[in-house]
Amino acid sequence: xxxxxxxxxxxxxxxxxxxxxxxxxxxxxxxxxxxxxxxxxxxxxxxxxxxxxxxxxxxxxxxxxxxxxxxxxxxxxxxxxxxxxxxxxxxxxxxxxxxxxxxxxxxxxxxxxxxxxxxxxxxxxxxxxxxxxx
Amino acid sequence: xxxxxxxxxxxxxxxxxxxxxxxxxxxxxxxxxxxxxxxxxxxxxxxxxxxxxxxxxxxxxxxxxxxxxxxxxxxxxxxxxxxxxxxxxxxxxxxxxxxxxxxxxxxxxxxxxxxxxxxxxxxxxxxxxxxxxxxxxxxxxxxxxxxxxxxxxxxxxxxxxxxxxxxxxxxxxxxxxxxxxxxxxxxxxxxxxxxxxxxxxxxxxxxxxxxxxxxxxxxxxxxxx
Numbered sequence: 001x002x003x004x005x006x007x008x009x010x011x012x013x014x015x016x017x018x019x020x021x022x023x024x025x026x027x028x029x030x031x032x033x034x035x036x037x038x039x040x041x042x043x044x045x046x047x048x049x050x051x052x053x054x055x056x057x058x059x060x061x062x063x064x065x066x067x068x069x070x071x072x073x074x075x076x077x078x079x080x081x082x083x084x085x086x087x088x089x090x091x092x093x094x095x096x097x098x099x100x101x102x103x104x105x106x107x108x109x110x111x112x113x114x115x116x117x118x119x120x121x122x123x124x125x126x127x128x129x130x131x132x133x134x
Numbered sequence: 135x136x137x138x139x140x141x142x143x144x145x146x147x148x149x150x151x152x153x154x155x156x157x158x159x160x161x162x163x164x165x166x167x168x169x170x171x172x173x174x175x176x177x178x179x180x181x182x183x184x185x186x187x188x189x190x191x192x193x194x195x196x197x198x199x200x201x202x203x204x205x206x207x208x209x210x211x212x213x214x215x216x217x218x219x220x221x222x223x224x225x226x227x228x229x230x231x232x233x234x235x236x237x238x239x240x241x242x243x244x245x246x247x248x249x250x251x252x253x254x255x256x257x258x259x260x261x262x263x264x265x266x267x268x269x270x271x272x273x274x275x276x277x278x279x280x281x282x283x284x285x286x287x288x289x290x291x292x293x294x295x296x297x298x299x300x301x302x303x304x305x306x307x308x309x310x311x312x313x314x315x316x317x318x319x320x321x322x323x324x325x326x327x328x329x330x331x332x333x334x335x336x337x338x339x340x341x342x343x344x345x346x347x348x349x350x351x352x353x354x355x356x357x358x359x
Contacts, residue, residue, distance in 0.1 A: 001167075012164055012167070012168060014171075014172070015164070015167055015168045015171055016167050017301045018171040018172055018174075020170050021175060022171065022174055022175055022178055023135070025178050025182075030204050057160065084159075084160045084163030084164055084167065084212075084216075106213070107161075107163050107164065107166070107167040108163065108167035108169075108170035108205060108209055109167070109169075109170075111174055
């Protein structure tokens with residue numbers, strides 16, 4: 001069985017690289033990006049991750065805009081938002097339904113909680129891919 | 135300056151304080167997240183070692199656990215601080231009395247601990263959401279609890295009970311214990327009637343037979359103008 005491909009996108013380099021290393025130790029194939037532009041370039045280069053862990057607040061293009069771009073490009077990629085923002089994710093109703101993230105995790109996150117959510121997101125992506133094949 | 139302009143200025147000043155606190159609590163969370171990941175990686179690498187490879191592994195595990203515990207406490211503090219700062223985003227909003235008051239009580243607990251006063255709370259489970267000013271409600275409760283903390287000798291107790299009374303929510307603050315001359319005599323309590331009027335809330339105070347003081351605030355939704 002092939003490894004689940006995870007992309008961590010966070011402008012805090014130490015956070016992104018350490019989390020990627022910890023996920024790799026747990027059997028995921030993880031890459032870290034430190035800005036949304038690099039993340040989008042990677043996705044457009046057909047290095048499609050299964051699940052993206054995306055920081056909400058980033059310079060220039062923020063997490064919400066990036067989420068929309070990702071979903072427009074490939075709606076089966078599942079995105080888990082990482083946030084330290086107390087006000088939650090500013091998405092409502094139809095917007096959340098159409099372009100929304102799989103889930104949202106508050107920073108600092110627990111690795112067990114993260115891996116559980118990654119696996120659930122992967123299962124959802126797999127179902128969507130299989131449905132597309134039928 | 136016209137009263138309306140003064141009020142607007144005050145609102146914006148509050149929003150500015152809120153934005154700064156929100157920004158810093160977000161930044162603290164980022165630092166905590168990095169510390170948590172580094173500590174987690176340390177634990178992961180230690181688990182990968184062969185048994186007996188490190189003579190200090192038990193000590194390391196204890197240190198990792200201690201760091202994790204502190205990260206948990208600091209994160210909780212940041213969560214409440216962040217929530218508190220966002221209360222100032224909008225003057226009026228739909229709010230959960232439980233969330234708003236628990237946040238305030240959590241932030242005041244540090245001061246209660248310092249004064250060795252027991253600050254406890256109890257909330258009904260079926261409290262309705264109301265439309266009102268969350269930041270002002272927190273200030274009103276501060277105006278009751280802070281002077282009480284100043285007045286009570288160590289060993290005193292402040293109990294906050296919140297219950298549903300038909301369409302109202304009743305907040306009862308019971309102040310128990312021996313009183314002393316306050317260190318800080320800022321008249322916070324004097325502000326209370328005006329603040330509660332702005333919230334459309336009612337107030338009653340009484341001294342019970344056992345000498346305990348009861349402050350009762352009744353609040354419901356306010357109409358937006």
